Amino acid sequence: MALPDSVYQRIYSTVRRIPRGRVASYGQIARMVRGTTPRMVGYAMAALPEGSRVSWHRVVNHGGEVSARAAGDGAVVQRVLLEKEGLVFDRSGRLDLARYGWKARVAR
């Protein structure tokens, strides 16, 4: 991220606001951050440097399932992190978005 207000920076800021125990979809983030797309969100996550405070594990795909990533076992780690926050995956490995979906600044 070269510029302080780059698209990536906005994506990271938004992702950081996801409360514990909630998840948001790539599409959801993309709609909150004007000028970006779900693909950009995923790409931003992939480019995310280690050690960042961004709660990337709270970002799942549109079906409430952890997306496969280009490298390694991150998906498993992500799922464990979410379970530790109290979220429950169904037998298909999906989350109940109606329940865990993040309602951005909207009074439930």
Place this chain on the structure above:
DNA sequence: AGATTGACTGCAT
């Protein structure tokens, strides 16, 4: 500078 790729989504078949 042009082509390729990617942690996505939605609609059509």
Place this chain on the structure above:
DNA sequence: CATGCAGCCAATC
């Protein structure tokens, strides 16, 4: 439910 295709846009080669 499986496949295919299009849209979207930055990073990389």
